[in-house]
Amino acid sequence: MSEANIRGIVIVGGGTAGWMAAAALSHMLAGSGMAIRVVESEAIGTVGVGEATIPHIQYFNRLLGIDEDEFVRRTCAxxxxxxxxxDWGQIGERYIHPFGTYGQEMEGIHFxxxxxxxxxxxxTLPLDRFSIGVGAARAGKFMRPDPSRRGSPLAGISYAFQFDAALYAKYLRERAEAAGVVRTEGRIVDVTLNGAxxxxxxxxxxxxxxxxxxxxxDCSGxxxxxxxxxxxxxxxxxxEWLPCDRAVARPCARVGDPTPYTRATATSVGxxxxxxxxxxxxxxxVYCSDxxxxxxxxxxxxxxxxxxxxSDPNFLRFTAGVRRKAWDRNVVALGLAAGFLEPLESTSIHLIQTGIARLLTxxxxxxxNQPDIDYYNRRTRLEYEQVRDFLILHYKATARNDSPLWRRCRDMAIPASLEERIAIFRxxxxLYRHDNELFSETSWLAVLHGQNVHPKRHHPIADILSAEELDRRMTHIAGAMDAGVRAMPDHMAFIDRFCRSPS
Known part of the structure; x- marks a missing residue:
């Protein structure tokens, strides 16, 4: 090992962020001789209420060599x-923001x-008819993508997980400790800085x-x-843009088979x-204490x-925002210590994952080296701002007039970056995906369309097809989606067959 190399890493705080970092670093730095220690206290609870993810978590699990069926069983996923x-655009309305895509690209432009x-x-065919994700979610169906079915929507199914975050942290802790990570029990009472x-x-x-x-x-929340x-x-x-500042979480007994989707229902206060x-x-x-x-x-x-x-209710207080420096001197903040953008689109675990990936890079x-630190901070800030804008869209694109919160959100000024996106779409x-940002054109379309933001016209290239040919293609694509959904097993039947939790 070079004299200049890092010899010891201390992760302050366990929970999802701490043990994701420990598992990833111990796996990627195996053989380096680097000591990794997690300091956490059982007397200090973790937030641990975030139980939904987005598809990118599959990359993290694969990086660590995690078997997906085992992961699903171990986390009751x-x-x-x-x-x-x-009830977001208006009371009585609902829509699904699916993973994956709508239809298929034609003539080089989006469907x-x-x-x-x-x-x-x-x-008369609604947009939802062109999403295998929406169709399967509403039918309670699920299967993993089948690459052998070329040309079928079943080849491109995109999915994530709903799991017990505490069990995930426990699972990753086992893997990290098996890889040599040392856990120290204790509550930190002081931090000493180097005078030089x-x-x-x-x-x-x-x-x-x-x-x-x-x-x-720093994974101290x-x-x-x-x-x-x-x-x-x-x-x-x-x-000013994400006004909710509190949450209360409470699990309940399962009633019926679990749906293969998460639900977010707008209330008068959140x-x-x-x-x-x-x-x-x-x-x-999630609510606004005002x-x-x-x-x-x-x-x-x-x-x-x-x-x-x-269980008893678990109350949380937070301030939506981001740390001005996620990396300062020899400290890198991950998870809630780096920022918090509320759980509306299940991004918290993803932001831990990208922070780890950016650190490894x-x-x-x-x-x-300060230029490396500055680059890390710029990229982190950009990612949080891009996610922030997408979340703000949900609050801004509303016609609700039933409560002070929704009137405030409907009328609020928004960041110029989001204002421009909406104006272009209208x-x-x-729709554009900037700089490999997290949310794709599909995501933006789902929320804009689902909350009644409609464009005046379409791309001129869409006029290339004759009306007859366009109608034929639309009918064919919708039929293929319907056939794909019919071919899928029920969600719970799939779990029972491959990855049922013993508990």
Whole structure:
């Protein structure tokens, strides 16, 4: 090992973020001789209510060599084809934001341009008929993609998971410790900085012992014990656009077979989530404390539970926003310590994953090259801003006039970056994916269309096809989607066959 190389990494905090980092770093740095330690206290609870993911988690699990069926069993997981949004555009409306795509590209442009032309000419096939994800979700069906079915929508099924986040952290801890990661139990009571360079030198535990390292990864949650408490990295508050600042979570008994999708139901003061697992149903109410007190928010959550509550309610307070520096000196913040954009589109675990990937790409030596750190921070900031804009869209694109929260959201000024996107789409249905951002054109289309933002016209190339040919293609594609859904097994039947949890 070079004298300049990092010799010891200390991860402060366990939970999903801490053990994802420990598992990934121990796997990728195996054989380097680097010591990795996780410091966490059982006396300090983790947030651990996020139970839904997006498809990118498959890449993380594959990187670690995790068998998917084992992972599903160990975490009591179900499969997720998308998110159903209820009462967002207007009360009584619902739509599904699916993973995957709509239809198929034609003549080198996105399918939705042809669909808008067809609909504007009197076509009656709804956009949802062209998504295998939407069709399967509503029918309660699931299967993994089958690459052998070339030309069939069954070859391109995209999915994620709904799982128990605490069990996932436990599973990753087992793998990390098997790879040599050392866990230290203890509550951190002090952080000591190096007088020469301002780096974190060591942390002091409540038993008087200390843990030193060359690099520290802050997974201490909203507190940001190192990144903010010790280094004062700063935090940008985005509540002007994402006004919800509290949540209450409460699982309930499972009633019936779990659906292969998550549900987000807008309320007068925020929204409720419903996430079905094999073992239970996860529920929560995200709300704005300007308009409701905690007791009323809990009562609203309880009114929407499918089954009997399985625990006391877990109340959370947060400020939507992002750390000004996710990496400062020798400290990298991951998870809630880096920022929080509320769980509306299930991005929290993904942002942990991309933070880890970005760290590995820019992994330092003990000189901690500032241009690398600056690049990491710029890319992290950009990713959070792009996700932020997509989440704001859900609140802004509403016609609801039934409560102060929704009138506020409907009328609020929005970031210029989002305003431009909406304006371009309204004019000519064009959608762009910038800089390999997280949410694709499919995602933007699902929310814009689902919440009644409609374009004046379509791309001119969509006029190339004759009306007869366009109608024929639309009928054929919709028929292929319907046939694909009919060929899929029921969601629970698939789980029973391949990955039923023993608990």
């Amino acid at each position: 179900t499969f997720k084809l998308g998110i159903e949004f209820v 939705h341009h042809f669909w808008y032309r067809h609909a504007q000419a009197g076509g 360079n301002g780096h974190v030198d060591h942390v002091v535990l409540d038993d008087g012992s200390s843990v030193a390292g060359d690099m520290f990864i 909203f507190r940001g014990l190192l990144i903010e408490g010790a280094l004062n990295a700063g935090y940008d508050d985005w509540r 929204w409720r989530w419903r996430i079905p697992l094999q073992s239970r149903t996860g529920n929560g109410h 308009y409701v007190d905690d007791d009323t928010a809990l009562a609203m959550l309880n009114d929407g539970l499918d089954g009997a509550p399985l 820019n992994f330092p030596d003990r000189s901690f 004019e000519n249905a064009r």
